[in-house]
Amino acid sequence: MTGAGGSRTGALWGLLLVLPLLAGLPRLAGLPPGRLLRSLDQDLRSLAFRLRGPRPIPDDLLILAIDSESLALPALMEEADREASPLWSRMGPWPWPRALQADLAVHALERGAEQVVFNIVLAVPSSFGPEDDLAFQARLAPWRDRVVLAASYDRIEEAGVEQGRLLRPFLAWPRVGLSTLLQTARGQAEAIPGDLWLEEQLGSFSPPRPEALAFVAARRASSRTPLGINFPGPAWDWPQIPAWQVPEQPDALWQGRTVVFGATAPELGDQQETPFGPMSGTLVQAAALATVMAGDGSRPAPEPLVTVLLLGWLLLCGTALHRSRSTAAVVRSTGLLLALAVLLGVVAWSGFRRWTPLAAALVAPLAGGGCKAALAWRRESRERAYLHQVLARRISPNLLRTILRDPGPLGTQLGGQRTRCVVLFTDLVGFTPLSARLAADELFVLLNRYFEGLAAAVLAEDGLLDKFIGDALMAEFGVPRSRGDREEALAAVRAALAMQRSLEALNRQLDEQGQPTLRQGIGLHVGEVIAGNLGSSQRLEFTVIGAAVNVASRLEGLTRRFPEHPILISGELRELLGAAVQVTPLGAHPVKGWPEPVAVFGLEGLNEQG
Numbered sequence: 001m002t003g004a005g006g007s008r009t010g011a012l013w014g015l016l017l018v019l020p021l022l023a024g025l026p027r028l029a030g031l032p033p034g035r036l037l038r039s040l041d042q043d044l045r046s047l048a049f050r051l052r053g054p055r056p057i058p059d060d061l062l063i064l065a066i067d068s069e070s071l072a073l074p075a076l077m078e079e080a081d082r083e084a085s086p087l088w089s090r091m092g093p094w095p096w097p098r099a100l101q102a103d104l105a106v107h108a109l110e111r112g113a114e115q116v117v118f119n120i121v122l123a124v125p126s127s128f129g130p131e132d133d134l135a136f137q138a139r140l141a142p143w144r145d146r147v148v149l150a151a152s153y154d155r156i157e158e159a160g161v162e163q164g165r166l167l168r169p170f171l172a173w174p175r176v177g178l179s180t181l182l183q184t185a186r187g188q189a190e191a192i193p194g195d196l197w198l199e200e201q202l203g204s205f206s207p208p209r210p211e212a213l214a215f216v217a218a219r220r221a222s223s224r225t226p227l228g229i230n231f232p233g234p235a236w237d238w239p240q241i242p243a244w245q246v247p248e249q250p251d252a253l254w255q256g257r258t259v260v261f262g263a264t265a266p267e268l269g270d271q272q273e274t275p276f277g278p279m280s281g282t283l284v285q286a287a288a289l290a291t292v293m294a295g296d297g298s299r300p301a302p303e304p305l306v307t308v309l310l311l312g313w314l315l316l317c318g319t320a321l322h323r324s325r326s327t328a329a330v331v332r333s334t335g336l337l338l339a340l341a342v343l344l345g346v347v348a349w350s351g352f353r354r355w356t357p358l359a360a361a362l363v364a365p366l367a368g369g370g371c372k373a374a375l376a377w378r379r380e381s382r383e384r385a386y387l388h389q390v391l392a393r394r395i396s397p398n399l400l401r402t403i404l405r406d407p408g409p410l411g412t413q414l415g416g417q418r419t420r421c422v423v424l425f426t427d428l429v430g431f432t433p434l435s436a437r438l439a440a441d442e443l444f445v446l447l448n449r450y451f452e453g454l455a456a457a458v459l460a461e462d463g464l465l466d467k468f469i470g471d472a473l474m475a476e477f478g479v480p481r482s483r484g485d486r487e488e489a490l491a492a493v494r495a496a497l498a499m500q501r502s503l504e505a506l507n508r509q510l511d512e513q514g515q516p517t518l519r520q521g522i523g524l525h526v527g528e529v530i531a532g533n534l535g536s537s538q539r540l541e542f543t544v545i546g547a548a549v550n551v552a553s554r555l556e557g558l559t560r561r562f563p564e565h566p567i568l569i570s571g572e573l574r575e576l577l578g579a580a581v582q583v584t585p586l587g588a589h590p591v592k593g594w595p596e597p598v599a600v601f602g603l604e605g606l607n608e609q610g
Contacts, residue, residue: 013375017317017368021310024360026303035185040359042184045228045298048349049275054233058290060114062257063240063282064104065264066094070243077244085247094268097128102139105147105261107246112255115146117217117289119179119262119282122149123167137171148217150179151210153201166205177213178202179285181272182226188273189284191226192292198222214288217258228298228355229284230291234276238283240264258293260286298353306357313341317365327376334369338362420485421478421544422492422526422573423552424463426454426499428471429519429560435471447471450518453502460498461491466543474553476544479531489526489576493606496522496567519563523555524603525570551598554591562586562602571599580607 023033069076073091082088087107090100105116126132140147151168169176178198182191192212193201202209215222232238241249262282263270270281279287291297301309317337324333345358428450435443451468458465458475462483466474475495478488499522507517527548534543555568562568565584574583582604588597 013321013368013372014318016371017321017364018314020360020363020367021314024306024310024357026306037357037359037363039185040363041355041357042186042188042190044345044358045190045349045355046184046188046275048346049231052350054237054276057232057237057239058294060257060293061239061286061290062113062254062259063238063264063286064108064116064246064259064261065240065242065280065282066096066262066268067240067242068265068267071265071267073244087247088244091244094263094265095127097135098122098126098132099128099135099139101261102136104243104246105259106139106143108254108257108259109143109146111251111253113146113257113259115148115217116143116259116261117148117177117213117285118150119213119260119285120150121152121167121179122169122171123152124170133171144174147173148175148177148213149173150213151176153178153180164201164204166202166209168210175216176208176210177216178210179213179281181229181284181288183272186273188275189229189279191228192223192288192297194223194225194227196224197226212288213285214292217289218292220292223297223299225299227291228353229288230294230296230298231275231287232290235264235279235283238286258289260289296353298349298355300355301348301357310357310360313361313364317368321365321369321372324372325376327373327380330369330373330376334365334373337365337369341365417530417532418528419479419482419531420526420528421476421482421531421548422485422488422524423529423544423549424458424473424475424477424492424496424522424524425549425552425556426473426475426496426520426522427556429521429563431471431518434516434518446515449506450503453506454499457495457498457502461495463491463495464542467541472556474549476529476531479529479544480542485526485576489573490580490606492524492573493569493577493581493603496524496603497605500566520566521556521559522567523552523557523559523569524567524573525552525555526573526576527551547593550593551591554594555598555600558589558600565602567603569601569603571601574599574601581605582607 019033020037022028023031024037025034028034029038070091071093073082073088077088082091087100087103090097101118101120105118108116122136126136149169149171151166153164153166155162156165157163178193180193181189182193182197184190192214194212198209198211210216211222241253260282262280262285264280264282266280271278272281272284273279274284274287300306320333320337321330324330341358341361345356345361348354348356438446450471451473454473455465458473461477463475463477464479466476477492477495478485482488483491499520503518503520510517525548527546529544529546529548531544532542534541534545551570555570558568559566565586568586569577569581569583571588574581583601584604586600586602588599591598
């Protein structure tokens, strides 16, 4: 499509290509389209974890779990058995005495644990009284440097006003970490907050303002930007020691390990969504801690880099789609662009631990390419309908199906295209006097019987029935699709011989009916022509013009001088066919409109190899 229509369609798919990439720019991420793309990016990262599958859990992490069985221990164990252990005797429904929590932590520390990280926020005094808090502090006093307590931050609404709430341990403690993690738009745990987030959310609170629990526990400096959690796998893959089983564990189990202590029981409510399904907040904190300790967390790509990547991607997609013309080419280009975007996103995530705007990179070619493919399909459908209308009666069904599968420029090409083909001209000799003797209806019946045989011969060889001119026929072999010069030349010769046989059969019928017989002349020439749709935009007809057409017509006219040779071929065609044909040389003859005499041969037949 060209002109104003082409400009409009180009602007449409180009706009659909540009808009997602604009929405993906960091400066526009806060707008609704940007938020939608960011949510899609989060879903893609979650999908990437599931496709990657579980990986080994770090050996140096262990979960000390407040699980459902530990909470229901009074109902599961005889009182006499519970009294045998100072830990068992105090277990039951939540909350537990803080002295019991301290004893469980000390049990691990005394047996060689590296540290104990509490995922329990002790924001208010114990419900068991001040003695319980004092016992907690006294029991952990020797281990203060190896115990991390938790704080939390959330947003609440009071009197119609949303405000932040920071819950810190009411006890003074040297190591306190924020257990709050960042979530996706769908509520899935995704990242550890960095300094920028902490400054924005906690800046109004009085010091000390805690850093993220994972960074504090790992004794690592906090990152400026969020650090994506590298989830190892589902909840059941994590090594967990239920609290009630602590007394039964061998001492070596705790040696050198970081113990994350917190609730895993669903009834306590601290359940979070992850790429691998629901998981307790304690296990999510363990995954965050493992990420920081291993240094394999992912971060968003820097804003300047994102801008450069999106602009480069726009240039690549625009170039690829602009060069794709047909529906199939657009679909291929779009598919390759989508595959390339996924590949680059996977490399950035797995190789460089960077989040890239993959959603924008996918949506842009999908929208732009999808639009251009739809427009191309609509245009090609119109072209196929037109070509079917124009060519259905002029070429064989097989050739028509081939052309309709890939019309190329045939459907709308007003200008011509230079190509090579074999031109066949045939005309009835001495038909004018005969037509004067026949009635109109008899004349048309005779011509239709004659042309039926000619058309069948052309179509059988996948030639093009160009036009009927009175009692003459013009046909081409090699347009609008070519099988190669030699193959088309052989097809033209076979068609000419079939025409001769068809006329002989018709003459036998005419002779039996007592009617005068017919004689035809056929001229064949191979050469360059200009092929295309000729006419006006209201009515186009596919045809060929050029000197080669004139030569074929003149050769047909020469058959009057050689009545014993009804089929004449040019020297160029004879040279192309070689030993495949049986011919009689008839010398060189001047042809009107041709600069030099044309070598003429009478066609006798085809050799077996032809």
